Amino acid sequence: MSVEHPEKSGEHAERPDEHPEKSDEHPEKSGEHPENPVATPFDQDAWWRDAVVYQVYPRSFADANGDGQGDLPGVLSRLDHLAELGVDAIWLNPFYPSPLADGGYDVADHRDVDPRYGTLADFDALVAGAAARDIKVIVDIVPNHCSAEHPWFRQALAAGPGSPERERFVFRDEPNNWQSIFGGPAWTRVPDGQWYLHLFDSGQPDWNWRHPDVVAMFERVLRFWLDRGVAGFRIDVAAMLFKQDGLPDVTPGSQGGPLSPGNSPVPYEHQPELLELYRSWRKILDAYPGDRGTVAEIWFGHADQARPYLTGDGLAQLFNFRLMPTPWSAGEFRAVIDESHRLARETGGSIPWVLGNHDVPRMVTRFGVDQDLVRAPTPEVLLGRLDVDVALGTRRARAAALLLLALPGGAYIYQGDELGLPEHLAIPDEARQDPMFERTLRTFIGRDGCRVPLPWSGTAPPYGFGGRETWLPQPEDWAALTVAAQRADPGSTLNLYRAALAVRRGHPALGDGDLTWLDAPPDVLAFAREPGFVLMVNFGAEPVPLPPGQDVLLASGPLDAGLLPPDTGVWLS
Numbered sequence: 001m002s003v004e005h006p007e008k009s010g011e012h013a014e015r016p017d018e019h020p021e022k023s024d025e026h027p028e029k030s031g032e033h034p035e036n037p038v039a040t041p042f043d044q045d046a047w048w049r050d051a052v053v054y055q056v057y058p059r060s061f062a063d064a065n066g067d068g069q070g071d072l073p074g075v076l077s078r079l080d081h082l083a084e085l086g087v088d089a090i091w092l093n094p095f096y097p098s099p100l101a102d103g104g105y106d107v108a109d110h111r112d113v114d115p116r117y118g119t120l121a122d123f124d125a126l127v128a129g130a131a132a133r134d135i136k137v138i139v140d141i142v143p144n145h146c147s148a149e150h151p152w153f154r155q156a157l158a159a160g161p162g163s164p165e166r167e168r169f170v171f172r173d174e175p176n177n178w179q180s181i182f183g184g185p186a187w188t189r190v191p192d193g194q195w196y197l198h199l200f201d202s203g204q205p206d207w208n209w210r211h212p213d214v215v216a217m218f219e220r221v222l223r224f225w226l227d228r229g230v231a232g233f234r235i236d237v238a239a240m241l242f243k244q245d246g247l248p249d250v251t252p253g254s255q256g257g258p259l260s261p262g263n264s265p266v267p268y269e270h271q272p273e274l275l276e277l278y279r280s281w282r283k284i285l286d287a288y289p290g291d292r293g294t295v296a297e298i299w300f301g302h303a304d305q306a307r308p309y310l311t312g313d314g315l316a317q318l319f320n321f322r323l324m325p326t327p328w329s330a331g332e333f334r335a336v337i338d339e340s341h342r343l344a345r346e347t348g349g350s351i352p353w354v355l356g357n358h359d360v361p362r363m364v365t366r367f368g369v370d371q372d373l374v375r376a377p378t379p380e381v382l383l384g385r386l387d388v389d390v391a392l393g394t395r396r397a398r399a400a401a402l403l404l405l406a407l408p409g410g411a412y413i414y415q416g417d418e419l420g421l422p423e424h425l426a427i428p429d430e431a432r433q434d435p436m437f438e439r440t441l442r443t444f445i446g447r448d449g450c451r452v453p454l455p456w457s458g459t460a461p462p463y464g465f466g467g468r469e470t471w472l473p474q475p476e477d478w479a480a481l482t483v484a485a486q487r488a489d490p491g492s493t494l495n496l497y498r499a500a501l502a503v504r505r506g507h508p509a510l511g512d513g514d515l516t517w518l519d520a521p522p523d524v525l526a527f528a529r530e531p532g533f534v535l536m537v538n539f540g541a542e543p544v545p546l547p548p549g550q551d552v553l554l555a556s557g558p559l560d561a562g563l564l565p566p567d568t569g570v571w572l573s
């Protein structure tokens, strides 16, 4: 993508703020935040410690205005689906004004709603509608970079080399060797010869977090959404905001970052200033009533990288992504669970479990392929050319859902996983939207396959999503996977999730707490939670006996006369 050089217009002098016309205060609320709030350790009973949060990808959830893209009124219209599912909160992926160079993670205005998704009034209506159903709303905050269309970046381009406007970003006369996480160089040259840093797409210039304007702007953004009643924030790319002084080259073999977690440090991750920044954000959140939370997107390769963030005066909560790249293997699942659970216990922090999100192939597909390909994806896998046993993947994904919801702590459910959707691998190249496809020179098909609009009803696309042509094409064979079809089927994946969430709400052993591993054959995971709850998942190829004298609360598939079949999970009491 090339960057236009905007006309010089003296914009900066007249428009010191990035969006000066906007008031920071929600009209109905003001003066809620004291000037110098004091950090308090987070409440160990805070709602977010063991919440089940449903991830809504707004562009693909439900389309109320019929343009083939989801929108906020669409989410509002389908809140009953989420209430019946029984989730505690929803996290909305970005819905801010954006040219969509990276699906909205290129934000042009942090304090508004993109017209394609609705208005701020629609957002307020959604928060109110969710609250009426006892569902909290978390929004995405994207602090590492903005859109190349953000007024401050346009001002920086216009103002030229050496200007104060350029200091809000990372402009240099010479690039270093950093690579974009999406592929290709992390630097793009502008017409006057300087280069700007973008760890992601060229349409996503990185902020300079050592600039006070940037710090102050994001404080305003946090307050803007807190004033509108959000229960917290998901922090995008949370480990990368600060770059090491001098921008040293990455040493060979240490390239890391989200979507390809590295174990060795890189000069744009985990800089010490982050902890101070997040402590200041915690103070802002703590000045609001209720337990406002944050959940940080940090792909940690090792527990020691995550530990510093988990303190109560800082972020306190990071996603636990470590089950997503884990193949279907009892031993490998147990190793991840042990390490993560120990980390949460040692720090007092919270690391909610995740089996799917908008960046990773759907679990039905991950679990339905030769698991060696999950351990070491080949070039063919990256192009989506692989055999998938959807029935097998679905059985395993259902068992994994019972594991997810029985583990201590919180859990995230990615939209469509409650329907058992597989990855859509057959999207035509010309319909692909993810910038990773082109930036990797088409060696990786990208993340569109897990972002396909949800099927609600009917037997053919658009399956009640809205509009005629959806922004990404839907598969032709999803008729049995629609919400309507699954509601009517007592054995459906949707009804399994509903039942599991209902049990979880009522059972005193579930949610936050501890687990005790039980003796089990090598291919079986079995743990107890007190009082009186047992989970078993059979990862192996042979049925195994269920423990005697226990009642079955829920099973992910048919049980066989006292035996737990392969690829099946069960909750016992």
Ligand code: GLC
Pocket: 102, 105, 106, 142, 200, 236, 237, 258, 259, 297, 358, 359
């Ligand atoms: C995060 C988001 C991903 C996005 C990237 C850049 O990893 O989850 O979707 O592309 O950040 O903002």
